Amino acid sequence: MFDTSSLSMALIRGSVLSAATLVLIVAIVRIIGVRALSKMTAFDFVITLASGSLLATAGTAETPAAFAQAIAALTALLALQYGLAWGRSMFRPLRQVIDNRPLVVMRDGEMDEAGLRGSRMSRDDVASRLRQAGIADPAAVSLFVLEATGDISIVTNGPVHADLLASVRESGGTDGDRPR
Template structure:
């Protein structure tokens, strides 16, 4: 692609290809929408990781063919994400097949030991998440949920609207 493999050539190639690939990703996000890099589902998380890997591959490409292949693969990821989002929205069966259910780790101030064991979440990690959420009294914890993305949501206060936990699984 460039003239030789001197350190200057390699550095310039890395900078130029990184910039071009980053601009390409930004354009794809603008077309596909902000949802593109959300972490709302496990599929979104995989998409973000794969996109980063493809960006690194594009930045290290030694020829136009390798660079182009990485750019087309990025486009393919966005197309697949768009299509799967449409399918999930249209069909509960597809939604159930693609998405794990969130799981209660705590409910009404009580640790759910079976759920902690089944999800392989250490009690000490859960306590750290409670501290992060500024929980001062376990009796105030209405629910702790391991979300489908692996995030932990801590719901605490005086009242919990059940709509917030209607699809959460109890183990």
């Protein structure tokens, strides 16, 4: 049913190409930095998905040209991610286009209904996160923010400095909203 010489060559080719691709990815990530593997924004997530697909393509390439094309595409994606990470740190308009903005879900012990809707979190989700953070009384919470990466930040020690709120959306508003 199977040509054993073709089957053994396919197994060898798949193993060698996958190992070579993995070595190349590690080298590229070492050059570009851990940003490629860190907490992800939506853009980072898409790059990661595409990278996985290209890794599979490279590992199953049947010709040198197909392998080279997959590696070139993977390198280009990771370089683009690196360039955009640099650009986001330098240019606010680019950051506003690419990144999600943190969103206030609770302020001064009170749930922000618009923030709950905007974050797609329920009151039970918020209560669970407060318990996980060891907070026994919601009134102790100065600020509860859903961060751009999906992490939760909870501040309990009084007023929050305005500089920490510069990029935070309030009341589920648009990017034009300014923090209170």
